[in-house]
Amino acid sequence: MAENSTTPLLDTIDSPAALRGLQPDQLRQLADELREETISAVSVTGGHLGAGLGVVELTAVLHYVFNTPDDKLIFDVGHQCYPHKILTERRDRIRTLRAGGGLSGFTKRAESKYDPFGAAHSSTSISAGLGFDVAARMQGQNHRSIAVIGDGSMSAGMAYEAMNNAGSMKSRMVVILNDNEMSIAPPVGAMSSYLSRLYAGQPFQELKAAAKGAVSLLPPPFQEGARRAREVLKGMTVGGTMFEQLGFSYLGPIDGHDLDQLLPVLRTVKERATGPILIHVITKKGKGYAPAEKADDRGHGVAKFDVVTGKQKKAASNAPSYTRVFAETLLDLAAKDDKVVAVTAAMPSGTGLDLFAERYPSRCFDVGIAEQHGVTFCAGMAAGGMKPFCAIYSTFLQRGYDQVVHDVAIQRLPVRFAIDRAGLVGADGATHAGAFDTAFLANLPGFVVMAAADEAELARMVVTAAEHNEGPIAFRFPRGEGVGCEMPQPPEPLEIGKGRIVREGKRVAILSFGTRLSEAEAAAEALGARGDQPNGRRCAVCQAAG
Amino acid sequence: MILDLVENHEALITLEEGSVGGFGSHVAQFLAESGVFDRGLKFRSMVLPDTFIDQASPRDMYAAAALNAEDIEAKVLDVLGVASIGAARA
Numbered sequence: 033m034a035e036n037s038t039t040p041l042l043d044t045i046d047s048p049a050a051l052r053g054l055q056p057d058q059l060r061q062l063a064d065e066l067r068e069e070t071i072s073a074v075s076v077t078g079g080h081l082g083a084g085l086g087v088v089e090l091t092a093v094l095h096y097v098f099n100t101p102d103d104k105l106i107f108d109v110g111h112q113c114y115p116h117k118i119l120t121e122r123r124d125r126i127r128t129l130r131a132g133g134g135l136s137g138f139t140k141r142a143e144s145k146y147d148p149f150g151a152a153h154s155s156t157s158i159s160a161g162l163g164f165d166v167a168a169r170m171q172g173q174n175h176r177s178i179a180v181i182g183d184g185s186m187s188a189g190m191a192y193e194a195m196n197n198a199g200s201m202k203s204r205m206v207v208i209l210n211d212n213e214m215s216i217a218p219p220v221g222a223m224s225s226y227l228s229r230l231y232a233g234q235p236f237q238e239l240k241a242a243a244k245g246a247v248s249l250l251p252p253p254f255q256e257g258a259r260r261a262r263e264v265l266k267g268m269t270v271g272g273t274m275f276e277q278l279g280f281s282y283l284g285p286i287d288g289h290d291l292d293q294l295l296p297v298l299r300t301v302k303e304r305a306t307g308p309i310l311i312h313v314i315t316k317k318g319k320g321y322a323p324a325e326k327a328d329d330r331g332h333g334v335a336k337f338d339v340v341t342g343k344q345k346k347a348a349s350n351a352p353s354y355t356r357v358f359a360e361t362l363l364d365l366a367a368k369d370d371k372v373v374a375v376t377a378a379m380p381s382g383t384g385l386d387l388f389a390e391r392y393p394s395r396c397f398d399v400g401i402a403e404q405h406g407v408t409f410c411a412g413m414a415a416g417g418m419k420p421f422c423a424i425y426s427t428f429l430q431r432g433y434d435q436v437v438h439d440v441a442i443q444r445l446p447v448r449f450a451i452d453r454a455g456l457v458g459a460d461g462a463t464h465a466g467a468f469d470t471a472f473l474a475n476l477p478g479f480v481v482m483a484a485a486d487e488a489e490l491a492r493m494v495v496t497a498a499e500h501n502e503g504p505i506a507f508r509f510p511r512g513e514g515v516g517c518e519m520p521q522p523p524e525p526l527e528i529g530k531g532r533i534v535r536e537g538k539r540v541a542i543l544s545f546g547t548r549l550s551e552a553e554a555a556a557e558a559l560g561a562r563g564d565q566p567n568g569r570r571c572a573v574c575q576a577a578g
Numbered sequence: 579m580i581l582d583l584v585e586n587h588e589a590l591i592t593l594e595e596g597s598v599g600g601f602g603s604h605v606a607q608f609l610a611e612s613g614v615f616d617r618g619l620k621f622r623s624m625v626l627p628d629t630f631i632d633q634a635s636p637r638d639m640y641a642a643a644a645l646n647a648e649d650i651e652a653k654v655l656d657v658l659g660v661a662s663i664g665a666a667r668a
Contacts, residue, residue, distance in 0.1 A: 541587040
């Protein structure tokens with residue numbers, strides 16, 4: 033323990049078992065120190081901040097009440113897991129988050145027994161939790177499964193598939209709906225004292241009814257294009273009817289930062305719940321760190337920052353990002369052709385379509401975390417005569433693959449796929465790698481697949497795609513900045529099926545597809561510099577016609 | 579164009595930021611069906627390896643995948659049967 037440590041209580045917690053040794057009234061201090069340590073760690077590593085801050089109390093209480101790792105605590109997406117990692121024997125490595133050789137920025141089975149299921153993509157936690165629940169019961173074990181899923185993740189169909197299945201099975205799993213879209217919580221005093229009294233031995237149904245009473249204190253739902261699913265969801269959770277129709281008992285909403293509500297509720301659920309239960313918890317993303325709370329994205333993803341001021345350290349950029357080049361080229365096209373529309377699956381800033389939405393709000397569609405729907409929605413628009421650009425990261429396009437095959441390719445519909453984050457992506461690791469899109473698209477009959485070698489080529493590919501009405505077409509580009517080449521004004525379309533010779537050589541031809549070209553050029557340079565080597569090199573860039 | 583390249587070079591190396599089954603595999607299929615391998619073309623396909631690569635900087639990850647410039651250089655020398663620059667010069 034360091035002298036003058038600012039986290040003296042946290043310093044004594046080297047595992048969840050140690051946490052469970054604390055008195056309940058120590059949890060407030062523990063949570064505050066855990067929050068402080070999370071902020072400190074992320075200031076050094078960069079990464080996801082707001083989400084973790086929103087679940088500090090929830091994470092502490094879950095490990096306190098449940099017997100982890102035997103009880104399975106599954107975080108949906110996993111980006112909110114930094115406080116969880118600090119509590120589960122990884123505090124000493126928490127400043128290696130997302131770095132080479134360090135902790136993953138998401139939950140990972142290979143890393144810790146306290147991460148029963150890896151994540152990074154959304155909406156998988158309830159399905160996995162149900163799997164654990166069934167496995168435990170079949171082996172005569174009494175372990176519980178707890179899935180913590182955010183309201184954003186609830187826009188994906190998979191979450192409902194899982195709830196529908198769990199509800200019909202009378203599983204004992206616990207789903208915690210971590211809802212951070214609402215900014216108000218029921219008044220602490222009345223709820224907490226009521227719940228404490230209820231925990232002391234009242235029937236479970238009364239607890240549920242009391243929690244429902246808080247419903248009237250929630251603010252009216254707000255209207256925003258991309259958040260319609262959540263709005264509908266909230267309208268329903270207020271009465272709880274949809275979840276109950278799916279077979280879940282509904283409990284909530286409760287204040288996820290108030291230990292006096294979390295603790296009695298979760299203890300009661302653990303002791304008394306006999307079927308699947310959904311606990312609706314209201315939290316605030318970025319809670320407890322003012323710069324995050326005030327930010328538009330509530331500190332979702334941050335670079336390294338100064339803890340005192342919150343100012344992020346952003347590296348200077350030398351060339352425009354591929355994302356930006358795509359977005360700006362698309363905007364130019366949209367200005368000339370009102371059939372151009374764009375779709376994103378809950379990633380407007382990541383895809384650059386926030387620019388598009390600003391200029392053409394009625395032509396830009398954020399479908400939420402719903403890639404399957406997004407792809408078929410584009411297919412429908414294409415069949416209806418529009419020119420849809422479906423902007424989904426390589427790794428997330430995996431979520432809508434049958435729709436690509438069955439709805440787009442078989443019917444040969446001219447959907448344009450703008451595939452960002454192609455190739456290896458860095459700190460997000462294997463779960464976000466764009467490794468497979470060429471393989472799973474190029475083998476589809478009639479599908480044109482392109483890969484930009486640099487940002488100039490990307491601009492030309494966007495134009496090529498806009499003009500291609502014969503069938504589906506995709507262009508892939510990596511995360512990060514371009515090479516700094518001159519941009520064609522205006523960008524001309526490319527001829528499909530043709531390549532370009534970049535450098536003449538003799539014995540060896542290097543045929544490059546995409547942005548490895550600059551590495552191939554460097555290799556050719558090095559080989560050429562070796563004087564008497566007889567080998568030559570010819571690099572070409574080729575778009576393969578599927 | 580690919581057949582032209584093959585006509586005029588003794589070796590062809592494809593290169594992409596993707597797994598097996600993508601660009602290189604399609605080129606190989608095309609060349610195989612064209613009978614090019616029957617006539618002795620040396621062919622290599624540089625792709626992401628058969629592992630899930632853990633997080634690091636993109637450059638380091640591509641080093642783990644052996645797809646950086648030095649790896650391409652080594653592949654060229656290998657396919658031409660040149661063990662090392664030093665050996666060739668000696």
